[in-house]
Amino acid sequence: MTSIVYSAYNAAPMGLSKDTEGEDLWYKALRAEHRIGGLELPALPGGLHPQGLHRLAHLLDPRWSNTVSAMPLTLVASKSDPAYGLASADPAGRQHALEDIDSIRQEALRLQALLGEASVRAFAIQSAPRADRSNPDAFTESLRTITSWDWGRIELLVEHSDALIAGQVPQKGYLSLQEEMSAVRSVTNSGSPRVRHLLNWGRSAIEGRSAATPGEHIDTLGEALGAFAFSGAGPAATNRSRAWEDAHLGLAIDEPESLLISDELRAVVAKLPDALAYLGIKAGAPAGSHGLDRLQLGLSMLAVLADPATAVDL
Template identity: 35%
Template sequence: MQYFVGAYATSPCALGWDPELESSYYQELKKLPNVKGLEHPFTGKLHSNDDEWFLQNLDPNWQYLFTCVPGNMNALGQNPNFGIASDDEAGRQEALSFMQKACEAITKLNGHLGRQAVQAIEIQTAPDRSKARGSIVALEKSLKTMLQWDWQGAQLVIEHCDTLVKDQVPAKGFLTIEDEISVVREVNATISNPDQKPVGMIVNWGRSVIETRNTQGAIEHIQLLKDNQLLSGLMFSGVSDQETEYVAWADTHMPPAPNDKLQAGATDSLMTEQEMHASLAACGEVPSIVGIKLGIRPKSMPMLERVAHIRDCLEALERF
């Protein structure tokens, strides 16, 4: 099987943009046989540093999964009312303008490659409700607006992020998975165009575990989406309950725990090979979007060691 890789999280340019180093990194990624393509961060333009660099360095055969998390978090740092689920109308419109730019970036990438290269775009239900108001009403309005745009065949998928939980500091604090499901079901029921793909949903392993404080939480969220026929994908991103350099219960994309076969890993990660296999098994039929996103500590780790983390994690998934 082949997998999406959130390569931006593992990039050797964690301490500053170096196009030559990043080019070498992409060349190493191209050597991995089980990489389907990139989970690509959208921050407001096709590439956060250089669109032309990106177009010249990507593998023309890769598929792409856009993620709006980096752009959302940047915007929320400036305006806590930002988000497609925001009850603040100005914040919601700002988020829709951001999403319109994402639609344009997808068109640019597809145009460069001469094909439909973007399989889906992950959207998130900001704002952080510990700082601003968000609701299913606002989310429904935003989704109905976005479904009117030409996404070039890319599916809109809500990536569930941790929600507010009593006595917990949220990593994201977005809508509950139940609220997201209810809106997606409502919106999908109104789609009349047979060419329009219904909105789907994706589980991010680490974010579900952060929310529930339990590795079983990821499986529970998978099952909930399956029950509602909305499971479009599963992204593996780890977390720890220990105070390591990845920080306890933080959304730092911790690599999986090492074992005899998985050498490049992170001690104290709750995301073990066994847990990854259990989540894949919970999916039943493996969804078309499966991938990994690994942050690396220390940030000074050499490039080839970073690639080894990706390689070993993908090989662990292959052993399922």
């Protein structure tokens, strides 16, 4: 089975990295879960871990093959500079984003030097900022620059978020899937290293306001799809999110407002291409949960993904 990468940081309590004992227990629990093949590591303004790479290397299971996501860094930077991003029509905003990606790339390579080449398998980038401040040609140029750098054996993935849709309040509102595909094709056709795409079930559903949209996006990408992550989303507010908010809901068996039912997860897995870099799970924490209980939604999703016969939707 394709390796499962868990975005556990989405459920982590605030300030976890400042609580050495609590952080040790958090990662000990993750290392004990044999179905996890790696973690999604969030790129942050200070790097891959606030306490440095040696601390991160100590926490990670050396057998894991992890991925890196630039999304957290992109979201933080965009708050102070709405023109920030690899697709920005503003040259300064695009250059800032390129410099940040290069900095995190170097961190990922240093982490490999500590834990081995297999410790980082993929690096996900995004077509920020919001599409009305973006230019598809600028994104193509950013990809051309990024693919000229040394990545070793780390695979580059363009992570699709919800596109900007007229008359619809966006969560991210980045470039359309077709625009991202065009940029990737342009770079690939020029002889640059392979770049593939990353989809997230919840973000595709948010874009289309439908549980059918993720499947449509899978069909559109075909063999260009490099990885697929599961998180839930839905049209009704929950005790921790608004309608169609990108809050990483769990499965419907755990959060009934989520449209991601277990049968849908099984159907999506069945239609995915064989040569994916990984499957991902991304879930937030149940309202009012504390400590390791915050992992409940993600571990429930992990159980269904690793063994589809373990859950029945009621």
